[in-house]
Amino acid sequence: xxxxxxxxxxxxxxxxxxxxxxxxxxxxxxxxxxxxxxxxxxxxxxxxxxxxxxxxxxxxxxxxxxxxxxxxxxxxxxxxxxxxxxxxxxxxxxxxxxxxxxxxxxxxxxxxxxxxxxxxxxxxxxxxxxxxxxxxxxxxxxxxxxxxxxxxxxxxxxxxxxxxxxxxxxxxxxxxxxxxxxxxxxxxxxxxxxxxxxxxxxxxxxxxxxxxxxxxxxxxxxxxxxxxxxxxxxxxxxxxxxxxxxxxxxxxxx
Ligand code: ATP
Numbered sequence: 534x535x536x537x538x539x540x541x542x543x544x545x546x547x548x549x550x551x552x553x554x555x556x557x558x559x560x561x562x563x564x565x566x567x568x569x570x571x572x573x574x575x576x577x578x579x580x581x582x583x584x585x586x587x588x589x590x591x592x593x594x595x596x597x598x599x600x601x602x603x604x605x606x607x608x609x610x611x612x613x614x615x616x617x618x619x620x621x622x623x624x625x626x627x628x629x630x631x632x633x634x635x636x637x638x639x640x641x642x643x644x645x646x647x648x649x650x651x652x653x654x655x656x657x658x659x660x661x662x663x664x665x666x667x668x669x670x671x672x673x674x675x676x677x678x679x680x681x682x683x684x685x686x687x688x689x690x691x692x693x694x695x696x697x698x699x700x701x702x703x704x705x706x707x708x709x710x711x712x713x714x715x716x717x718x719x720x721x722x723x724x725x726x727x728x729x730x731x732x733x734x735x736x737x738x739x740x741x742x743x744x745x746x747x748x749x750x751x752x753x754x755x756x757x758x759x760x761x762x763x764x765x766x767x768x769x770x771x772x773x774x775x776x777x778x779x780x781x782x783x784x785x786x787x
Contacts, residue, residue, distance in 0.1 A: 536561045536688050536718035537582060541591035544577050544742075551577040553742035554591060559735075561687075564710075564719040566729040569739035570770060575722040576616060578739070579690050582720070583613045596687055612686035614677045616693050622666025626657060626676050629665050633683045651679045655709060671702025675709060682713075689713070691721040695728060707732060726763040738769050745769055 537559040544552040552574040559565045567575045580586040582593055584604045592599050598606040613619075621629055627648060634644040652658050655675050660668060665676055674694055681689060694710065695703040703725070710732055713719060723729055729736050730750040737747045746753055746769050750762050757765035 534561045535559065535594070536563070537593060537595055537720070539578075539582075539591070539593040542578070542581060542588055542593050543590045544574075544581060544586065545589040550742050552581065552588075555743065557737060557744060557747075559718060559720060561718055562715050563734045564714050564721065564732055566733040566736045567720065567722045567739055568724075568726070568729055568736060568766060573739040574742040575739055576692055577742075579613075579692050579720065579722060583611050583690050584608055585613070609684070610686060611688045611690065612681035612684055613690045614674070614681040614692065614694060616696065619680060620665040620673050620676050622664065624665055625662050626665050626668070627661040629676060629680060630683065633680050637684050647683060651682065654712070655679045669702065671698045671706060674698065674706060678706075678709060686717060688718045688720070691719060693722055693724065695723065695725060703728070726766055730762045738766065740770055 535558050537557065539555045539557045542552055542555040542557075543550065555574075555578060557578075567578065569575050577586070581588050582595055582600060584600055584607050588601065592601050594600075595607045596610040598610070600607050621632065624632065630648050630651060631644055634647055639647060648661075652661060655678070657676070657679065660672055660676075665673060668676070678691065678694065691710070695706050698706065707728065710719065710721070714732075721729075721732065733750065735747060735749055736753060738745045738753070746756060748756065753769065754760060754762055754765045757768035759765050759768060
């Protein structure tokens with residue numbers, strides 16, 4: 534079954550078409566990464582699919598519900614960890630988690646049990662009492678993802694989850710994301726090619742609001758005729774061809 538199916542989904546800002554009649558299908562349980570250069574329309578797509586902004590035209594089915602006509606049902610199915618982390622800086626980590634549990638109307642017992650469960654899953658024990666705003670970027674993203682999971686979503690949106698993190702923090706967060714793989718559907722945006730390659734079941738490459746290519750990392754590399762995923766991305770986005778310098782045996786783009 535499909536978790537997401539877009540139907541000519543479009544978003545215009547005045548004269549600018551940020552998302553252009555997008556056709557995208559994501560299977561249930563899949564980890565799907567959206568890649569693209571700055572301004573390709575990734576965040577706008579995620580914002581529409583998570584009902585944070587309305588499409589100008591077209592529609593999408595999220596868990597079978599329309600994002601334009603069945604917004605409430607869609608919101609109950611999804612969790613979002615946005616680009617700017619959703620963590621309240623002046624509250625402790627525990628208070629942040631409690632706040633979201635409160636929004637979902639959890640009882641005291643359920644809140645306690647949920648925080649204990651997330652603390653175990655995300656190894657949050659040591660930071661629960663600390664002010665969220667004082668944590669490192671990596672820990673804040675970790676907390677942000679934990680918060681997005683409180684409502685037990687079927688579909689999780691992660692907009693650039695590892696932006697600006699050091700390599701260790703990024704790998705730690707990959708482990709967190711891997712632990713969720715297969716259990717829920719995950720849609721992730723990133724500028725890190727190795728992240729998309731390491732985590733995704735399939736990858737979609739966007740440019741100017743449309744999908745240029747969709748496939749596994751292996752399929753996209755085959756399509757571009759290269760063994761390196763970053764080169765494949767550049768080849769597809771710039772529509773350049775790879776040539777081999779026969780003298781030096783090196784590959785390059787023309
Ligand atoms: P990035 O990788 O830089 O985050 P992106 O692929 O997520 O980029 P979007 O943020 O979706 O791209 O932006 C797509 C286009 O829409 C860009 O040209 C951007 O300037 C424009 N845009 C996005 N939000 C708005 C807005 N609220 N008002 C006007 N234009 C917008």
